[in-house]
Amino acid sequence: MWQIIVSPYGVLASSLVGFIPLFWLLISLGWLKIAAPKACFIGLIITITLAMFSWNMPGALTLRAGLEGSVYAFFPIIWVIIAALFTYNLSVKTGAMDNIKHQIANLSTDRRIQALLIVWGFGGFLEAMAGFGTAVAIPAAILIGLGFDPFFAAAFCLISNTAPTAFGAIGIPVTTLSGVANVPLLPLTFDVALQLTPLVILIPFILVIIMTKKLSGLKGVIGATLIAGGSFAAVQLLVAKYLGPQLTAVLGSVTSMVLTTIWVKLFPPKTVWKFPSEQDVTTETSVEGSTESVGRLTAWLPYILLLVLILGTSSLVPILNEPLNTLMSIYNIYTGPGGHQLEVNWFITPGTLIMIAAIIGGRIQGASFAEMSTTLFKTIALLPKTIVTVICIISMAKIMGYSGMVSAIALGLANATGNSYPAIAPAIGALGTFVTGSDTSSNILFGALQKQTAIEIGANSTWITASNMAGATAGKMISPQSIAIAASSTGLTGREGDLMGVTFKYCILFCIILGTLVFVNA
Numbered sequence: 276m277w278q279i280i281v282s283p284y285g286v287l288a289s290s291l292v293g294f295i296p297l298f299w300l301l302i303s304l305g306w307l308k309i310a311a312p313k314a315c316f317i318g319l320i321i322t323i324t325l326a327m328f329s330w331n332m333p334g335a336l337t338l339r340a341g342l343e344g345s346v347y348a349f350f351p352i353i354w355v356i357i358a359a360l361f362t363y364n365l366s367v368k369t370g371a372m373d374n375i376k377h378q379i380a381n382l383s384t385d386r387r388i389q390a391l392l393i394v395w396g397f398g399g400f401l402e403a404m405a406g407f408g409t410a411v412a413i414p415a416a417i418l419i420g421l422g423f424d425p426f427f428a429a430a431f432c433l434i435s436n437t438a439p440t441a442f443g444a445i446g447i448p449v450t451t452l453s454g455v456a457n458v459p460l461l462p463l464t465f466d467v468a469l470q471l472t473p474l475v476i477l478i479p480f481i482l483v484i485i486m487t488k489k490l491s492g493l494k495g496v497i498g499a500t501l502i503a504g505g506s507f508a509a510v511q512l513l514v515a516k517y518l519g520p521q522l523t524a525v526l527g528s529v530t531s532m533v534l535t536t537i538w539v540k541l542f543p544p545k546t547v548w549k550f551p552s553e554q555d556v557t558t559e560t561s562v563e564g565s566t567e568s569v570g571r572l573t574a575w576l577p578y579i580l581l582l583v584l585i586l587g588t589s590s591l592v593p594i595l596n597e598p599l600n601t602l603m604s605i606y607n608i609y610t611g612p613g614g615h616q617l618e619v620n621w622f623i624t625p626g627t628l629i630m631i632a633a634i635i636g637g638r639i640q641g642a643s644f645a646e647m648s649t650t651l652f653k654t655i656a657l658l659p660k661t662i663v664t665v666i667c668i669i670s671m672a673k674i675m676g677y678s679g680m681v682s683a684i685a686l687g688l689a690n691a692t693g694n695s696y697p698a699i700a701p702a703i704g705a706l707g708t709f710v711t712g713s714d715t716s717s718n719i720l721f722g723a724l725q726k727q728t729a730i731e732i733g734a735n736s737t738w739i740t741a742s743n744m745a746g747a748t749a750g751k752m753i754s755p756q757s758i759a760i761a762a763s764s765t766g767l768t769g770r771e772g773d774l775m776g777v778t779f780k781y782c783i784l785f786c787i788i789l790g791t792l793v794f795v796n797a
Contacts, residue, residue, distance in 0.1 A: 286683070286686055286687050286690050287687050287690070287691065289683040289686075289687065290683050290684045290685075290686065290687020290688065291687070292325065292329055292680075292683075293325070293675070293679075293680035293681070293683040293684045293687075294684055295321060295325060296318050296321050296322045296325065296671060296675065296680070297684075297706075297709065297710065299314075299317065299318050299321055300314065300315070300318050300755055301775075301779075303317070303318070303772075304755065304758075304771055304772040304775050306772075307772075308772040308773070309772070310660075310769055310771075311660070311664045311755065311758070311759055311762070311768075311769075311771040311772075312660045312663040312664050312667070315663070315664050315667035315668050315671070315755060316663065316667050318667065318668075318671055319341070319667045319670055319671050319674075322670075322671045322674050322675055322680075323337055323338075323341065323674060325678075325680065326340075326674050326675075326678040326680070330678040330679055330680065332611075332674075332677070332678045333611075336609065336610070336611040336677075337674060337678070339608055339609045339610065339611070340609045340611070340670075340673045340674045340676075340677045340678070341670040341673060341674055342608055342609075342670075343606075343608040343609045343617055343673050344666070344669040344670030344671070344672060344673035344674070345666050345669070345670055346606065346608060346617060346619070347617065347669055347673070348662075348665045348666040348668075348669035348670070349666070350619055350624070350626070351619075351624045351625060351626050352408065352665055352669065352712075352756070353658075353661075353662055353665055353666075354624070354626030354627070355408050355409060355412075355625050355626040355629065356408055356412060356658065356661065356665075356760055356763060356764070357626070357651075357654060357655060357658065358625075358626040358627075358629035358630040358633065359408065359409050359412035359413050359416075359629055359764070360412060360416065360654050360657075360658075360763070360764055361630065361633055361650060361651050361654045362413065362577050362629055362630075362632070362633040362636075363412075363413060363416035363417070363420075363764075364650050364653070364654050365577075365633055365637045365642060365647060365650050366574070366577065366637075366640075367420065368637075368642060368646060368650055369637060369640040369641055369642050370640075371573070371574040371575075371576075371577075371636075371640050372417070372420045372574075374570075374571060374574035375417065375420075375574050375575065378571060378574070379392065379393065379421065382536060382539060382540070383539050383543060383544070383547070384547050384549070385495075385496070385543075385544050385547045385548050385549075386423070386486060386548055386549050386550060387483050387486060387487070387492070387496050387499075387500075387544075387548050388496065388499060388535075388539050388544070389418075389421060390418070390423075390431055390482055390483070390486060391479055391482065391483075391496075391499060391500065391503045391535055392532060392535060392536065393414050393417055393418060393421075394414050394418065394431045394432055394435045394482060395435050395478065395479050395482065395503055395504075395507075395531065396503065396528055396531045396532035396535060397414055397417075397528075397532065398410040398411075398413075398414040398432060398435050398436060398439070399435070399439040399507065399524060399527065399528035399531065400524075400525065400528040400529060400532065401413055401414070402436055402439040402440055402443045402524065402528075403439055403442060403443055403523075403524030403525040403527075403528055408756075408757065408760040409625055409629065410432070410435075410436045410439070410440075410443075411429075411432045411433060411436050411757060411760045411761050411764065412760055412761075412763075412764040413764075414428075414431075414432050414435075415428045415429055415431075415432045415761060415764045415765050416764050416765070418431065418432075419765060419766075422553070423550075424550065424552075425765040425766055425767055426765070426767060426770070426773070426774070427485075427486065428765050429761040429762060429764075429765040429767055429774055430485065430761075430774060430777045430778065431482055431485070431486075432761055433751075433752040433757060433758065433761050433774065433778050434478065434481060434482065434485070434752055434778060434781050435478060435482060436751060436752070436757070437474065437478065437748045437749055437751050437752055437785065438471045438474045438475045438478060438748050439524045439527075439528065439748075440714050440747075440748045440751050441467050441468075441471060441524070441714065441744050441745065441747070441748050442467075442468075442511070442515075442520050442521075442523040442524035442525075442527075443524065443714070446464075446519065446520030446521040446522075446523060446524075447715055448714045448715045448718055448744060448747070449463060449464050449467055449520040449744060450520060451715050451718050451719060451722075452718035452722045452740065452741075452743065452744050456718075456722040456725065456726040456740045457726070458726060458736070458737050458740050459737070460519060460520070461516075461519060462737050463737055463740060463741055464515045464516075464519055464520045464523065465512075465515045465516045466737055466738050466740075466741035467515070467520075467741045467744045467745055468511050468512050468515035468516070468523060469512065469515075469741075470701075470741055470742060470745040470789060470792055470793065471508075471511075471745050471748065472508045472511075472512060473788055473792065474748075474749075474785060474788065474789070475504055475507050475508040475511065475527075476501075476504040476505055476508050477504065477788075478504060479500045479501075479503040479504040480493065480500050480504070481781065483496060483500055486548075487548065492548065494546075495544035495545055495546055495548070496544055496548075498538060498542055499535055499538050499539055499542070499544075502531075502534050502535050502538045503531050503534075503535045504531075506527075506530050506531050506534045506535075507527040507528060507530065507531040508527070510526050510527045510530045510531075511523050511524065511526075511527035514526050514527070521589075521591065573636075573639060573640055574640075576635075576636035576639055576640065577629075577632045577633045577635075577636030577637070578632070579636075580631075580632035580635055580636055581628060581629055581632040584628045584631060584632055585625075585628055588622070588623050588628070589623075596623065599622050599623050600620065600623060602620065602621050602622045602623075603618055603619055603620040603621060604618075604619045604621070605617070605618055605619075606619065609673070609677060611677060612677075613676075613677055614677065634647060657763070658763055660763070660768050660769075661759050661760070661762070661763035661768065664755065664756075664759040664771075665712075665756055665759055665760075668712060668754075668755045668756045668759070669712065669756065671710070672710050672712070672716065675710055676710075676716075681706075681707070681710060681721075682724070684706065685703050685706070685721055685724055686724075688702070688703060689703075689724075689728050693732070694732050695794070696728055696729075696732055696734075696739075697729075697732075697734055697739060697742070697790075697793045697794040697797035698790040698791070698793065698794040699790060700725055700728075700729075700739050700742040700743065700746065700790070700793055701742045701743070701745050701746025701749065701786050701789035701790050701793055702746055702786045702790065703721050703724075703725065703743065703746065704717050704718075704721060704725075704742065704743035704744060704745065704746030704747035704748075704749075704750065705717075705746040705747060705749045705750030705753075705782060705785075705786055706721075706750060707721050707743070707747055707750065708746075708747040708748075708749075708750030708751050708754055709750045709753055709754050709755075710754075712751075712754040712755070712756025712757060713756075714744065714747035714748060714750075714751060717743065717747040717750065718743060718744060718747065721743050722740060722743055725739050725740045725742065725743045726739065726740045729797075734797040735796075735797060738793065738796060738797060739793070739797060742789065742793040745789050745793075746786060746789055746790075748785075749782050749785035749786050749789065750782065752778040752781060752782055753775055753778050753779050753782045755771070755775075758771045758774050758775055758778070759771060761774060762774060
């Protein structure tokens with residue numbers, strides 16, 4: 276990294292200076308309510324200025340770091356957003372979404388149950404299979420289709436899309452952390468799952484309380500809520516201990532959906548809860564069957580195909596994974612210290628797999644190629660502000676990482692806390708996700724630092740390293756990148772600051788819970 280120019284106060288001052296871009300994002304989005312594209316663009320200018328003049332990073336390499344961020348922003352992140360929203364919009368066009376709504380309503384018209392199944396169960400499944408924002412964009416769009424308030428839908432998905440992200444995209448974040456920190460994979464996987472267990476159980480309860488705005492809102496669904504979180508946690512722990520990270524969240528989320536559905540059928544809420552703006556509550560828990568032309572199973576076909584494609588092209592099926600992995604391009608964009616080749620896999624990436632599943636599923640559902648093309652163009656036309664926001668955020672992250680700002684912030688925190696470091700170790704992981712929007716990137720940034728600091732203070736290095744992953748999941752809900760995805764998929768572009776205002780307090784709560792757990796057992 277570059278030689279840091281610091282004041283006489285040393286590392287502390289360097290960490291404070293490095294935090295300026297993040298402080299600007301917190302203030303501009305959360306307090307000043309500046310539109311995300313503008314706030315993030317100004318943040319990018321601040322980051323470039325600090326990198327060049329406080330960290331002595333050459334201008335050409337600063338721009339190269341930003342360019343690498345822009346390329347990564349387009350592929351895979353923006354590509355995932357386009358594919359996910361296209362899938363939803365196409366399902367609306369074919370009538371499949373109406374069918375899905377009827378099916379979910381037939382399980383329960385209770386809004387709390389619907390949120391648990393879609394946001395927690397199905398959202399966790401999407402995160403486990405694909406990652407990269409799919410668990411925010413697709414469930415949020417489905418909730419709005421069911422009649423949920425867009426702001427609530429976005430907030431639900433952001434808060435829910437935390438704990439499952441540790442094992443997202445077939446376990447990539449944990450396997451990456453194991454590699455960069457040189458920690459045995461299986462013990463690390465179990466420690467991550469163990470640290471996240473309280474949150475996995477707690478989050479469904481938080482979702483219900485947020486919906487109903489009162490603790491008594493849990494009345495009638497305590498059993499279903501406990502099943503949703505408890506079954507996810509139990510399966511995740513068992514799979515993490517004996518099988519590894521690849522299927523941990525996949526099996527956990529599927530088990531949660533199945534057992535929650537069975538529980539609701541056996542023990543439906545006596546009083547169905549709906550939003551105050553809806554008609555009076557009723558004790559009925561079913562609606563008339565769907566009359567849409569798209570069949571019940573066909574309505575879910577894009578998501579079924581997505582599951583087949585992701586599993587079929589994953590490392591679990593090497594006969595397909597290995598040749599398809601050769602369909603990639605390698606770019607040497609940033610060539611300075613700490614730089615590495617940027618690999619763009621054109622086929623085995625969530626956005627491409629979602630798009631393939633959507634096109635095949637849409638065609639079977641009756642959509643013509645002309646209709647699909649029109650839907651795609653209309654989808655893209657809604658996203659310019661989101662695209663600007665994501666590009667600026669990822670470019671900021673790359674510049675901060677390569678210049679040494681992120682490391683300076685982490686070292687400042689470590690030096691300031693000493694033997695109390697385990698208590699703030701998860702917060703460092705959360706910081707990494709806040710900056711980059713990716714828990715995998717947070718692990719790359721801080722994984723080795725967490726292990727080394729643990730060794731220096733005599734703590735369990737695997738346990739502390741795992742805390743970076745656990746904390747990174749909490750930072751997901753306040754990442755401007757995640758918030759931009761949530762806002763764009765719910766039609767809330769311009770209200771990113773309001774969303775951050777809601778999620779920030781829960782991020783702090785999660786970090787406190789994780790920090791206490793990590794410190795006690797360090």
